[in-house]
Each structure stands twice: as C-alpha cells, then as structure tokens.
Amino acid sequence: MRLLRIWPEHSHFDFMRLRRYSFPLSAFMSVLTVVLLMTIGLNFGIDFRGGTLMELQAKSGHADVAKIRKSSESFGFGDVEVQEFGTAGGVSLRFAIQPGGEAAQSAVVQKARDTFSNEYEFRRVETVGPRVSGELVQSGTIGIILAVIAVLFYLWFRFERELALGAIIGTLHDIVLTIGFFVVTQHEFNMTSIAAILTIVGYSLNETVVVFDRTRELMRRYKTMPTKELLNLSINTTMSRTVMTSATTALSLLALVIFGGRAIESFAQVMLSGVAICTYSAIFISSPMLIYIGLRSSEPAKALEGKVAPAE
Template identity: 75%
Template sequence: MRLLRLWPDETRFDFMRLRHFSFPFSAAISIAIVVTFLTVGLNYGIDFTGGTLIEMRAKDGKADVGPIREAASGFGFGEVEVQEYGTQGGVSLRFRIQPGGEAAQTAVVEKTRDAFGSDYEFERVETVGPRVSGELVQAGTIGVILSVLAVLAYLWFRFERELAVAAIIGTLHDIVLTVGFYVLTQHEFNMTSIAAILTIVGYSLNETVVVFDRTRELLRRYKQMPTVELLNLSINTTMSRTAITSMTTILALVALVIFGGRAIEGFAQVMLAGVFICTYSAIFISSPSLIYIGLRSRQRAGAGEAALAQPAE
C-alpha cells in the first residue's frame, strides 16, 4: 500500500533562494508589530483588566444570546462579552471593571439581575478587582518567560551551537508574530491567550526539531555538500511530513473555528494563524539562518584541527 505523499520525494525545490524575500519580509512585519504594540497595545480581557463575570442559565433550557448581548450592551457599562456555554441554556456575561469601587461592581450585578432575573437563574457571580488582575498579569508573564527560557535551554542542549541559535531565532520569531496577531486583530488577550502562545511555542519547537534533525543527519552523511544545497535537501526530504502534520492540524482548527462557538473561536483562530507562522518560520527563517550563522565553517574548522593533530608519516 502506497503511503500518502503531499510532497513528492523527488522534489528539489530551492527554498534557500527565497531567503532574500523572507528575511526582509519578516523583519518588516516584526518592526510593524513592535510599533503597533507600543502605540495601540493588546486588547486585554477581564482576566488582566478586572471586571465582573456573571453566569446564568435559562429556566426553560433555551438561551437566546443575541437579545441578551443587545440588552447588556445598553446597560451603559461599556463593552460586554456574552458567550453561551454548555448545552442547557448557560450564558456568561463579562463586564469590564467599572470606576467607583465595589459599589459600581454591585450596580452591574443588580442591573443584570433586574434585566434577566425573570427568565434566567444566576449560578455564579464573580468580580475580579484591579489587584487580582494585576497578580494574574504578573503570574502569566512569569509563566510565559519561564516556559520560553526552558524551551530555549532545551534547544541549546538539543543541538549543536549553530543549529541551536537558528532554532532560538525561529522560536522568538514565532512568538513575536503570534503576539502581533493579537495586536493586529485586537482579539481579547486573556489567560487562554497565554495557553495559546505556549501551545504555539511547542508546535514551533516540533517543526524546527524535525527539520534540524534531518539537517544534522545530512551533515554527517554529506560532509562536502554546500550548505545551501544541504539545507534545501533537508527541507525537501521532510516536507511531506510537514505538509501532512500542518494539514491535519489546520483541518481540526478550521472545524473549531466554524463549529466551536464563541467560547473557543478566538483560541482556534490564533492557533490556526500559529500553525501557518510556525511552518513558515521553520522553512524560511530558522533554516536560512544557518547560512548566515556559518553552519559549515565550524565543521571545516574542526576537520582542519583534527588533520593538524594527526602525526606526520
């Protein structure tokens, strides 16, 4: 039985030639992301800004989210996030923190009870104050930093120096572009976003390790092959696996975007963008970086030192 091949084995596409376009493109995008991040910023959710969470369930088991969102938006408490959860008419409302202290947050709850109390049972009311949200920001930031540092340390010990540096460049590139997706689309950035970023870092690591493992194998097999040719061979021989992995992941994420509902739609969209970013980065950023880092120069230097160390006959 012939295995599925989305990328023919005999293909010899010159990926390295495109580095002259991918590097300037990624540099321009990264600069634009940094500028937009500093000027516009992220759209922080209640987890980070504070606010009030109300969960209620329809007494007849059928919730109509549209009228609820319209009514809640007219309360005068600013933007409100309304989502349906579960299968028994559950609805959650998230209001941003209101000026005026505890009395202002109580007014949000009372207004919501007056509007929906006749048709809905209130199951949960939770207020996140500025102090708690600040602690979540601090904990989330520390968690991301420690996780990224752990991944970078793994890459450093997993590969030789040149491969490790290129893998680190690719991983940081993926993080920047993922944050840029949040900045440009203004998707709400909350604790779920932290999970999405860490998941994308793991996917990026997986893509890079697959390509670089083949690169290291080819380095031992073809000691005299030029670096550009070797990197092209490495990518072409792993492209079938990359294509299958990416396509299956994309199909699953597209299904989540379409059928997952508002509760998971944002996470799925970010993950979908992350798959494209990580695949692009492994091929057009991490691998070409090895050319500029000098992948073959160290190997040739090592071979020359070994030759000099041999006794003359």
C-alpha cells in the first residue's frame, strides 16, 4: 500500500527566496508589538491587577449592559469595567482594589449580589488583594525569565554556535509575537497566559530543533553544498513532519476554541496563534537567519538530488 505523501518527496521549493519578505514582515510586527505594548499595554487580569471580578449570566438570556454599568458606578467603589462575554446574557464586572482590606472587597461582592441576584446568576467571583497580585506578578515574571534562560542555554549547548544563534533568535521572535497577540486582541493576561507562553516556547524549540538537526546532518553529508541550497534541502525534507505536527495540533486547539467553553477558550486561542507563529518562524526566520550569521562559506557546488529521505 502506498503511503500518503503530505509533502512531495523530492520537493525543491526555494524557501530561502522568501526571506526578503519574511524578515521585513517580522521586523514590522516586532516593532509594532513594542509600540503597542508601550502605548496600549497588556490587559492584565485579576491575578495581576488585584481587585474583584464577577461574571454574571442573565436568567432571561438577555443582559442590559448599560443598566448594569449605571448601577455599578452608583455603588461608589470607583471605576468599574462592565463587558459582555461568552454566550448571550453573559456579563463580567471588574472592580478595582478597595481600601480597607478583605472587608472592603467583601462589601463590593455583597453589594453586587444584593443588586443583581434577582435577575442574574453569579457564575464566578474572584477577589485578589494588592499584596497577592504583586507576588503573582513577581513570580510569573521570574518564571518566564528563568524558563527562557534555561531554553537559551539548552540551545547554546545543543547546537554549534551559528545554529544556536539562529535558534535563539527564532525563540525570542516567537515570544515577542505571542505577546503582540495579547496586546492586539486584548485577551486577559493572567497566570494561564504565562502557562501558554511557556508552552509556546517549548513548541518553538521543538520545531526549530527538528529543522536544525536535519541541517547539521546535511552539513556533514554535503560538505561543499552552498548554505542556501543546504537550508532549502533541510526544510523540504522535514516539511512532511512539520505539516503533520502543525495540522494535528491546530485541529486539536481549534476544537478547544469551539467546544472548550469560556474557561479554556482564551488559552486555546493563544496556543493556536502560537502554533502558526512557531511554524512560520522555524521556516522563514530561524533558518534564513543562518545565511546572515554565516553558517559556512557558500562554495559553488551542485546539490545531489534525491539522496536524502524525507523526515519521518
């Protein structure tokens, strides 16, 4: 029985030629991410900002957001954010941290229950104090930094210097664009978001290692092959594996986005974007970067065709 070929077995697609478009595109998106991060910023969740978050569901199936906002502002607890979410009739209320400790936060919840409990069902109530939110920010930041440093050290010792630099640049590129996704979509940035970023770092590492392992193998086999042809051959021979891995992961995440519900929807959306970013980065950023880093001298030589089996 003939096996299904996801990617042509002896493909010679010139991926390196597209670097003249992918590099400016990634540079533009990275700069845009930094600008938006400084101007708009992340939409920090209750974990990091502190305060009280309540999610309500209208018993009638229709929520009067304007009325809820007017009633909430009349409580006298400062600014309040009122937003629709999820299915019809879902509303979230976010109150800032109140002076007076836990008693003040409890007063916010009790006031909201007294006002809205007749018409709305309280699905979720969370209260985080300023001290706890500060500790979470610190712990989350340290966790991300340590994880990224550990990954960078692994890449440095896993590959030769040029390959390690290419992999490091690709990993940092993926982190920046993932943060850009949070800024543009204004998804709530909380502890779950940190878990998503760390998972994406791992996926990025996996995608890059697969391509670069094949690159190193071909460097030993074809010692005089020009760098551009070598990198194209590396990507073409691993493309079947890349397509299968990305497609199956994306389909699983798409199912979570559609059917996973409110609790996991945001995480799944971030991960889905991360899969696309990591796959794009491994092919169009990390690998072409080796040309500019100077993987090796590009001596003229003719590539031997049809001698390298596709990656399994």
